[in-house]
Amino acid sequence: MKVAVIGGTGFVGFHLVRHLIAAGHLPRLLVRPGSEGKIERIADCEIVHGHVGDSATLTDCLAGADAVIYLIGILREFPARGITFEALQHQGVVDTIAAAQATGVGRFLLMSANGIRADGTPYQCTKYQAELALKASVLRWTIFRPSVIFGDPQGRMEFCSQLKKDIIDSPLPAPLFFKGLLPTGAGTFELAPVSVEDVAKAFVIALAEPRTESQTYSLCGPQRYTWKAILSTIAAASGKTKLMAPAPALAVQAVAGVFDRYSWFPISRDQIQMLMEGNVCTENDSFARLGLTPTPFGVDQLQYL
Template structure:
């Protein structure tokens, strides 16, 4: 199978390329000029230079392809540079869906996010809008909604590595955010999912007619409370840290003042999504594809010391 990847040079993309190659598929990767060094296994991929704004390059990337996987996503906007949630996660996906239809592609797999909603944050709304466009396009598609994704970052941004660098490494207690006035009642939980399991699900769906038309959440083997996630990351990083409960209202006030600066580690929307929790209760996708999900345990977090 010949598979076009849009967003293949990122964290999840590198693992999907590994999985595609292992399954005997041919990846065709759109690569932004200047980002060629970010593409792993470049010698085994077909590379098309271009951007989301270059419709001709998109057409060249998808020509003669059996499927398209759209992975483009950002965690933070830079409007002054034209980098927005709506532009990349919604408009960009719509353009690629249109081009895929023009090129006769028969399968489209979309990376969305757990919590995508028409009434959520700007991030969540853009993801949901792309889902809706795919559903209405008539193109046979599958949508995946992962929880937070962890695994060896391979030089990219990754959930656990970011928390290690921003919260575990500094010589201060680790702030544990909670909603309301009581940490006992204002806690939240996440279902961290390993990047290799995400990649396996994406690639398995390409040859699964049963997955067409489905929106499938992807969550890991365990649902963990926020303090436990921080403890595991600290232990895997070789650190012992004091966890200090902090009402989220104080963090939000700091965000109001500082999240316009790229150096500030969290935005208001990111804080809101974190406090909502990110729990996945269905294992339909992993059961459908015969995948045994990995847990966020020490052996799967060893990269936190290797990449330190």
């Protein structure tokens, strides 16, 4: 099967392309000029050069494909550089849907995100709107909503390696965020990290099994961990111990409000808000529905750090 992949040079895309090739599929990647070096097995892929914002390029990428996978997602936007949630997480999906319909590609797999909602942050809202657009189309769709994803980053941005760089390796105490004025429950909000390998496997399974059509799968790891436990695990995997201290979320958000427009500042206001909301699956049967056993999160799985 020839599979057009939009976002195939990113963190999830790198691992997904490996799994697509191993399953006998031919990935057809939309690649920005100059990013060819990010492709591990370029000889086993077809390459279309261009940008997701160019409708003609999208049409070229999807022409002759049997399915399309849309992976593009960003955690922060920088409008001055043309990097926005609306352009990449919503309009890009809308344009790819149009290209799929124009070229006769009937199958569309979308990577969304766990915890999205209509009244959330711009990240959450644009992911939500993209889902609505896909569900309203005539395409045979499948949507995946992963929690925070961990795994070997291969030089790309990844949840645990980013926390190691910004928090564990910092000389400052690790922040245990809390709401309000009193540090009650500092760092106790929960996340359910999911392995990038498991996410990639889920996409490959969906391509082969019609029962996954018109289905949404929330992909969370098998256990919930507090923010404090996640930081402790990353520190241990890095061969370190880490001092931690309560940090009022409102104060940190106020500082981020001044500096998060700059890429050197490690976190945005909205990222803090979404962290504090937690990220776990209310119904954690998606892997069972797919016939997969999710990988646990732990020191043994973080050797790449």
